[in-house]
Amino acid sequence: MDLFSADATLQPIPIDDGELAFLAQLPLSMPNDAVLRRLLHEIAWREETIFLFGKAQKQPRLSAWYGEASYTYSGRTFHPLPFTPLLQEIKRAVEEATGKRFNSVLLNCYRNERDSMGFHSDDEPELGPEPAIASVSFGATRTFILKHRKRPATVKLDLTDGSLLLMAGTLQRHWRHGINKETRPRGLRVNLTFRAIR
């Protein structure tokens, strides 16, 4: 690969009130389908229960946390599992591509078109005021949707196999993001969001 060609480096995506940048293929030592297979096999996937309006409900996806820093969420402190060699390799590639450092990763597995992620901002205090969050996707393409908090503005991005999306600056303050359920059949997708937790 030509390291100096435009498609080998992060390309900014113009957006108001925040920063977004995209790289179609994160450089890794093995093909995307091999990474996906290993992630499915090696990660301690869990079907978490959440409480929505006081009712216990299964999250519409599988998830797992890995890294070096514990974090608090909804009044509970979670202790992540230590990075695996594969997660270390992906983290190194993401740090190389973005010039940022990360110490934890949230993994989400969307088993099919019925799995989804509700609209939210990644704005927990331990991420700091202008967090850089690096999102890497493997498997089926899903549409990542951003909705502005104050204006009727929507941005849609197709997150393809092997891609890297960097969210930074004031993006989390001004925009929410999510992955909708779809009606057309979709295969399995794994997404990793690398974060720096203080």
Ligand SMILES: O=C(O)CCC(=O)C(=O)O
């Ligand atoms: O699956 C995605 O692309 C989004 C994941 C996400 O927003 C998150 O993990 O906070």
Ligand SMILES: [Fe+2]
């Ligand atoms: Fe998010």
